Every structure is written in structure tokens, then in C-alpha cells.
Amino acid sequence: MIKLRVSESKQHLETEKGETFFFLADTVWSAFTNATLEGWGDYLDYRKMQGFNVLQINILQQWDASESDLNIKPFEYKEDGSFNFYKRNDAYFERAEKMVAMAVEKGFVPALVLLWCNYVPDTWGSEISDVNNMPLELVEDYIKYVDARFSKYHPIYLVSGDTDFPTDRAIEYYSLALNTIKRLSPHCLTTLHIRGRLQEIPDAFLYSDKLDFYMFQSGHNAQFQNMTYKLAEEFSNKPVKRPSLNSEPCYEQIGYSRNLYGRFGQFDVRKAAWQSLLSGASAGITYGAHGIWSWHKKGKSFGLIGEAFDRPYDWKDALKFEGAWDYAFAKKIFKLYDLYDLEPLDIVLKNTEEIRAASSSDSTKIAIYVPVNTVLKLDKLLEDYEFTVIDLEYRRFGEADVSYEENRTIIDMHMFGSDVLIIGEKRF
Incomplete structure (x- = not known):
């Protein structure tokens, strides 16, 4: 089991033995609701062979996941189809814990999202769909439950998912989640997964001693791919120094957002990685394949909620996209030349x-x-x-x-x- 901490230089993460840890993540937001245990095992074997060491997973149901053959949800349904947050489905979380245990056994660090934006009121996600806003009174109990399930595996907690912080109420939700998980399990590193192109985070998080490192998202908008280095520069120059990384560059073969025609290819995702890594975000990089993050199965539906992307590839095909090897090669290059303390x-x-x-x-x-x-x-x-x-x-x-x-x-x-x-x- 890998146990991580922030390096003394505040430029990267390291193991408890003091060895530099290059954060090389894959994006599997929808694994807990969509992946079979057999498929999950095959996926872990392949990514492990490539050299990936972190998996970014949404604990709760991903709002724009592909349709799944599985019918397992974290909470019971109400008559209108929304979640009844007062009735938790323990079987769902037991299965999720088993999947985390499988990943940890293979040598991965789970990076688990506590509250994606659509679960928190006032965020951009809730403006699109607010049917599953979690009541504030349940947030602390939910975090305690998550902690009991997962913290023994030493995960990284992504307190927010694809979120902005437009109101005091939204900040209150995420502050409660951050403070609660850090109080219960101070050994688990914490960060925020924020909305694409967002450059500022509220002072409640920027100056918090409970936030361990920065994540930013250059995203999937074709006209804003310069955010790979603009955001890297921005976060490396924050008044509170922390390791930083691009947690969501353009995914390989994802359609340009906003229903624009076109897809990002291998060169695009490789360029996004290296531009981020050499512009101040040298702690690591996250890869994404269009078909893995939503765990898509050919013939199943893929909703246009959220960013409105083109249809994904089947997850088994997306798993073999060449760009994943490029990201693994970047990790090898950093080790070969000892580039862990790069500065622009x-x-x-x-x-x-x-x-x-x-x-x-x-x-x-x-x-x-x-x-x-x-x-x-x-x-x-x-x-x-x-x-x-x-x-x-x-x-x-x-x-x-x-x-x-x-x-x-x-x-x-x-x-x-x-x-x-x-x-x-x-x-x-």
C-alpha cells in the first residue's frame, strides 16, 4: 500500500520513504457504477503494466456516465427518479470498497471524489440538473461513512468534482467535506478537482492547512487549449505554494465540448501533458480516454448532459489508445533525467x-x-x-x-x- 505525503520542496508528492512519486493518473470516474469486477480486474492489469499509479474515481454516480448493464446505485430512488439520500445502499459501497481494495493490491493509489458538482447546490452542474443536490445536513454523515469505508486504503480525496464555487453555500458544502475528512483521516492527502479553465479558488481553501496540493483542469474546449500552460503558471505562482498538476487535460478521442465537430487525437493529449509539466505543474499528469472515464459499452446510450461530447468508444477499445503510452513515457523520462524539481x-x-x-x-x-x-x-x-x-x-x-x-x-x-x-x- 502506497502512503503519500507532500515533499518538503512543495513541488511534488513522495512516499513515506521519501521517494519521489510522479502522479500518473487515469480517469475512471464511472467505475463504481459501470465496471464489472471482471472487467475492472482486466483494466487494472493493463494500466499497471503501462506504469500508471493513480486512479481518479467518483465515489457517487457520475452524472454523465454511459448507460450501464449494472443496476447498482449509491442511494435508493424516489418516485421521481432522484436519490433518497436518507437511504444509503450499503451493497453499492461494499462493492466500491472491493474495487478499491483490488486497485490498491495492484499498487494503485485511489483518488476518490467526495462530491461532484451536481451534488452541491449553486454550482454550474446544479444549474443544469439540481435533482440530486445532497442536503447539507447529511454531508458530514456521508463523509464519515466514506471515511470508514475507504481511508484505510490511504486514498487521495478529491473533495470537489469539476466544480466552481459561485456562492457561500457551495463553499460551505465543500469546506464541511474538506474539514471533516481531514479531521477524521489526516493521513489522507486532499485536493480539489475544479471546473475547466477556472483559475481562482476561494480563500477558504487557498489558505487552508487542510488542502495538500492543487489540481487544475485545462479541459476539452478546442479554443482554449493554451490553458495547459496558462493554468500551470497560475497555480505554480499561488501565494501558498503547493504541488500542482493538470488533472483533466483533453481526453484522447473525446469530442470537442459544446457539440463542436472534432476529436482530440494522440498528439493533442501528448502536447497538453508536456506543456503542463514544463510550465509549473510538474507533480504529475492525468490521462483520459473517451470511453474509459464514462466506462462505455458499445450499443449503450451516452447522454449529452454536461459538456455535450460526441459518443465514446467502447471501453475495451479506449483502453488501448496509444496516448496512454505517451503519458507513461513522460513518467519514465522524468525518472530517467530526474526532472522532479522543474521550474519554468x-x-x-x-x-x-x-x-x-x-x-x-x-x-x-x-x-x-x-x-x-x-x-x-x-x-x-x-x-x-x-x-x-x-x-x-x-x-x-x-x-x-x-x-x-x-x-x-x-x-x-x-x-x-x-x-x-x-x-x-x-x-x-
């Missing part, structure tokens, strides 16, 4: 923010992500560095063609066909 570096001389650069705290390593091939001019003389070009499409390593002029370093165009990561290592 403004040395790229180009009329774009798409190229991202970062350096280690001792300046012995430099990492540069170049999404589109170009001659790279750096506003720094780096004659004492050796450069390697890593082809991120086919995961190959090559030599860089480097020259120098005045106080600048010039890295010529590489010969790979897609995006690359350039690593500079200082010679001693």
Missing part, C-alpha cells in the same frame, strides 16, 4: 508560447518541449550542456545539432516528424 524557464526566442522550457532548481538540466519543428533560438549561452532530442511520437532518442552565436544557443531543426522533448544536461 523563459529563454525561448520565438513568437509563440507553445514551446515550453523548464530547468532543474540547480540548473544542471534543461527540458524544452517543441510541438512543431523549428530552429530553436535560446536567449542563453549553453556551451557547457549536452543536448538530446527525444522523438515523442515514436519514443526515440537522437543527437541535437547545436551551435552558438554571441550569447545565444541555436538548436537546429531535428529530423523527426512530430513533437520532441529536448533535454540539456550540464557537463561537469
